[in-house]
Structure formats: structure tokens, C-alpha cells
Amino acid sequence: MASASRISRFPAPAPSHARLLDDPRFRALLSGEDWGRLPVAIWRRFSKRLADGRTIVYVGEVDEVWHSRIGWWLAQLARVIGGPLPTGTETGVPMIVTVTEDAATGGQAWTRICARRDRFPQVIHSSKRFAGPSGLEEYVGFGLRMALRLEAENEALRFRSVGYTLQLGRLRLPLPEWLTPGDVTVTHSDLGGGAFRFTLEIIHPRFGRLIRQSAVFREAAS
Template identity: 70%
Template structure:
């Protein structure tokens, strides 16, 4: 796929990115577990850019599906910013940008998924190094989920552990019946600069509701 530039945000080329030994993700795991990651994954999650700088990953959706309940869940989630995929097309381009956010000390993630017809779907979220597990994903309208990370089969895996609503200084955990179930995001390295991101949402009663998998590489300028 072709290189991608995001206006007003400098894109750091993959060939000369400076690693600043960012330990924010590393500190969430024992050294032994972190050491089981492939070097390529360690490098991707050890980058820290200056405030406002962006790294861009370009790729293609390889797998996308949801049940009828998953479809309506994704539509309902539009009320809080639309954080879930709403299409099942495969073979379409997908771009992910990660931008440093000095205000929160975290990262802003933007996912742009093309469609055969109409505008692409754009999903925004922020990874914050806060909350009960030390890492949470904020999706908008005060809604966030605590994430626990682990290493499974040499992949870095993010598991949801708690959904919450932030109202001012108060963080209110949501009851299970108000949540979509267990969310898992898996980052696995494929070699040759490629990696796969897989999203699964599995409800304890209704099973897998949503699945999306895409393969990426870092864009160059």
C-alpha cells in the first residue's frame, strides 16, 4: 500500500525513528513476561514521540464479522462516539495513527477504515496510563474500560477488566449487564515489518459478537 501522511502531524519514518526507551507498557508487565515478546513488538511499544507527533500504520482488513446482536451493539455504541467497527467488508484499506498526548501522558489512537461506498469509518480513542490496572482506554462521553495486558504465544494481548463512567472526579464501574462483554485486542508480529491487530468482543451468554482482524506495516514518509 502507498505511504500515508496526516496533515499538521509530523510522521516519523520507520527507518530513522529514535527509540526513547519508553517503559509505560513495559512497566505493566513483569520483566520476564515482557522479555518473551518478539523484538519488533518490543520496539513498537517502546516508542515515545514528542507531544503531537504521530506514527502512522497502513494496512488492510483481513477478517470482519459480527452477529445480529453485535451489529446492534455497534450501532448503539455510536451514542458514545462509535468506538466499534460497523462494517464487515474485507480487503479494504485501514489506517491507524498513534499520537502522543502530553496533556494526559497517554496516546490518542485514530482508526480509519475505508468502505466501498461512502465515507470511511473513523474511530477515536485514548490510551491512558491510569485506572485500576494502570491502563485504560477512553472512548468518549465519560466511558472508559480498564485494560490488563499479558503476553500469550509471543503476542501482546489487551483484555478488558472493567467498564466505567467518569462523572467529574467520580469513576463509577458499570454493571455487567450494561457492558458488551469481554473485549480482547491481540497484537501479533508477522515478520518482515508486518503485524496483525485482532479485535474480539465475546459476551458471557451470547458468545462472540464482533471480530475484526487487519494486517499493518509502519508507513514511511
């Protein structure tokens, strides 16, 4: 019931007029059987390849956020590399995600803007690139890359971290476990009616769950 009340606050978007191209890049990272287990709405969302430089905008609201004490300090310390982890603790605040086709890398530039009631919004930039040993990685800047494995589970699409590297020029160095935040999982779950949920969870092998954030989105009208 709580999810339904959240979803109803966002009006259904008008049809997008952006020129979209069929994109097989995410689909190619799963078996045909796994891809077939996903809802059609997820197929469509992850088969949109924008023309170079065009952007899709998703508008939503944060409905859950939690940090352990260690997780909160980790998010604050990560500010020195651009602040890629959620630092806020507020729920019920707006969040916007933009996805832009990046012609330079052949990937996608993701920008997340999370409002805060008494401060400027937090802005997180990253780039999803179809490269690396798993075929997909997230680049957060400062040479830091996180390899991702794509999975279909319980009718949801999951992005799971499978290793971290630091790139220095042409040299890529694997990071030891003690220099990483642990296992990162981002889950995309379709809620029907054009709405979907993004959930971020970070679990450390020694310290347990560090961070969890969840938000419900819809695609904005063009």
C-alpha cells in the same frame, strides 16, 4: 499462505525520521519474564514514545470481519457514543491507524480510519491512558473508560478488558455487567518483515462472540 499474500501487498517502509524516545510504560505493565517472551519487533513497537504531538502512522488492510446479529446491532447502537466499534462488514479495504503522543494526559491518542466502498470511512477515536486500577485504560469519550490488563501469550501482546467505568466530574462509577459489551481482547501479533496483525474480539458472557475484526499493518514511511 493467505497471510503471506496479504503481507506482500505492502512495501517495506523507509526508516522513520521521527524523534523517538525510549518508552518503558507498556513494558512496566508486564513482568520481565513475560516481556522477554515477546518478539523483539513487538518490544520495539511498544517502546516508542514520540515527542509530544508527533505521530506514527500504520497502514494496512482489513482481512477478516464478523458480527453476530447481536454484535451488529451493538455496533450500530454504539454510534450514539461516537461509534467506538467496527460497523462495516467489508474485507480487503484499507485501514489506517495513527498513534499520537498526548501531552495533556500523558497517554496516547489512537485514531482508526477504516475505508468502506460505498460510504465515507468509519473513524474511531480513543485514548490509551496509563492510569486506573490496572495501570492502563482506554477512554472512548462521553466519560466511558475501559480498564485493560496487558498480557503476553503465544508470542503476542494482548490487551484484555477488566472493567468499565463512567466518569462524571471527579466521580467514577463502575458499570454493571449488563451495560457493557462483555470481554474485549485486542491482540498484537508480529508477522515478520515489518508486518503485524491487530485482532479485535468481543465475547459476551451470555451471548458469546459478538464481533471479530482483524487487519494486517506496516508502519508508514515518514
